[in-house]
Amino acid sequence: MKNLFATRWGIIAVGAVIGVGAALLQYLGNPGNMGICVACFERDIAGAVGLHRASVVQYMRPEIIGFVLGALAAALAFKEFRPRGGSAPIVRFLLGVFAMIGALVFLGCPWRAMLRLSGGDGNAILGIIGLVIGIWIGTLFLKKGYSMTRTQKFPQAAGYVMPAVFLGFFILMLINPQVEGADKSGVLFYSLKGPGAAHAPVLVSLIAGLVIGVLAQRSRFCTMGAFRDLILFRQMHLFSGVVALVLAAWIANLVLGQFHPGFENQPVAHPLHIWNAMGMVLAGLAFALAGGCPGRQLFLSGEGDGDAAVFVIGMIVGAAFSHNFGLASSPAGVGPYGIAAVVVGMVVCIVIGFTMKQPQTGGAK
Amino acid sequence: MSHTVDARGLSCPQPVLMTMDAIKKAKAADMVVLVDTEASRENVGRAVENQGWKVESIATEGETFRLVIRKGAK
Numbered sequence: 001m002k003n004l005f006a007t008r009w010g011i012i013a014v015g016a017v018i019g020v021g022a023a024l025l026q027y028l029g030n031p032g033n034m035g036i037c038v039a040c041f042e043r044d045i046a047g048a049v050g051l052h053r054a055s056v057v058q059y060m061r062p063e064i065i066g067f068v069l070g071a072l073a074a075a076l077a078f079k080e081f082r083p084r085g086g087s088a089p090i091v092r093f094l095l096g097v098f099a100m101i102g103a104l105v106f107l108g109c110p111w112r113a114m115l116r117l118s119g120g121d122g123n124a125i126l127g128i129i130g131l132v133i134g135i136w137i138g139t140l141f142l143k144k145g146y147s148m149t150r151t152q153k154f155p156q157a158a159g160y161v162m163p164a165v166f167l168g169f170f171i172l173m174l175i176n177p178q179v180e181g182a183d184k185s186g187v188l189f190y191s192l193k194g195p196g197a198a199h200a201p202v203l204v205s206l207i208a209g210l211v212i213g214v215l216a217q218r219s220r221f222c223t224m225g226a227f228r229d230l231i232l233f234r235q236m237h238l239f240s241g242v243v244a245l246v247l248a249a250w251i252a253n254l255v256l257g258q259f260h261p262g263f264e265n266q267p268v269a270h271p272l273h274i275w276n277a278m279g280m281v282l283a284g285l286a287f288a289l290a291g292g293c294p295g296r297q298l299f300l301s302g303e304g305d306g307d308a309a310v311f312v313i314g315m316i317v318g319a320a321f322s323h324n325f326g327l328a329s330s331p332a333g334v335g336p337y338g339i340a341a342v343v344v345g346m347v348v349c350i351v352i353g354f355t356m357k358q359p360q361t362g363g364a365k
Numbered sequence: 366m367s368h369t370v371d372a373r374g375l376s377c378p379q380p381v382l383m384t385m386d387a388i389k390k391a392k393a394a395d396m397v398v399l400v401d402t403e404a405s406r407e408n409v410g411r412a413v414e415n416q417g418w419k420v421e422s423i424a425t426e427g428e429t430f431r432l433v434i435r436k437g438a439k
Contacts, residue, residue, distance in 0.1 A: 006407045147375065150373070220404045229378065291376045
């Protein structure tokens with residue numbers, strides 16, 4: 001019954017494995033300070049299937065596929081596979097869209113914010129400050145009774161939808177492998193330059209994803225939950241995992257020669273402090289309202305949580321909007337409509353925060 | 366048993382918030398918390414112990430975990 005990974009040392013070990021794993025993935029070919037970035041990699045997947053056509057960010061990232069399938073395997077092995085859903089799916093979809101839009105203004109999910117910090121990118125500090133402010137706003141709504149309403153139990157088959165989709169993506173990748181010098185292979189798009197062209201060998205990426213998927217499902221690792229629980233309950237449990245991730249990645253980066261402190265010329269980053277912070281305020285608020293960081297939503301999808309799956313699809317669609325509409329940042333700075341999108345996203349999230357409440361049919365009696 | 370917190374179908378942190386709220390208002394020294402995921406069971410257990418209460422028993426009833434929690438001796 002006792003789940004070793006859910007103990008203090010368990011979560012610290014998982015954080016450390018993710019940190020070292022990310023540094024190694026970068027060493028083996030993934031983009032700079034992006035050993036793992038859930039938002040960036042989902043954005044690359046959106047590009048690989050042609051939902052957006054930003055030529056530098058198109059790649060079917062096997063890490064993401066591994067996260068979902070690893071979490072599925074762990075959930076099945078430990079009898080935690082619980083197909084469920086029906087908790088305000090369209091609201092979660094919208095939160096996913098704006099979470100991605102915010103993350104792409106900063107250029108990274110919370111995992112990458114931590115990895116950027118451990119690689120020496122000072123701009124990450126602004127992103128993390130923004131993230132914490134966004135999550136803090138989310139906790140204010142939670143204290144006021146914000147609720148996504150109850151989930152329902154689904155038939156077994158429904159829980160396999162998201163794992164099947166990602167397995168399908170992997171099969172597509174096997175059928176349409178990258179061809180040297182070609183930006184398209186069968187139905188899949190590939191990048192010839194930019195972050196989308198930087199990747200570790202497929203098998204290494206998949207195995208790393210699977211291992212992290214298993215560990216994170218067992219430990220409930222969540223970067224949003226880390227700050228949320230610290231703010232709401234003064235509880236250090238998940239936070240200690242995030243600290244372990246940063247320290248482990250930092251040490252690994254020092255060893256591998258990947259630590260380059262500074263604000264200018266950081267890989268896949270821009271030094272616009274206000275928008276680094278504001279992008280993550282939006283993303284942090286959306287994660288807090290949706291109940292998990294992008295990584296956690298993938299692991300929950302693997303456990304059969306259809307609501308988390310809808311959030312993930314929202315993020316992938318959000319990535320498409322980001323690049324098609326010029327909302328996403330690049331090392332050259334914020335996209336032409338990025339600031340407008342952050343403002344719209346904040347309004348949408350605040351309206352959701354004020355209006356979503358648990359109908360008074362259950363709850364504490 | 367005097368008081369039941371039914372947090373089934375709710376995702377974290379709501380089960381924890383509801384339990385903490387109930388503990389604050391509690392007149393009795395024990396209550397029942399119902400959750401339906403392992404993550405919620407672990408989170409409620411951890412939060413309860415931080416409040417000086419403890420989980421006395423966990424029973425599995427179908428898809429539901431029934432936690433009996435009791436105020437610890439100060």
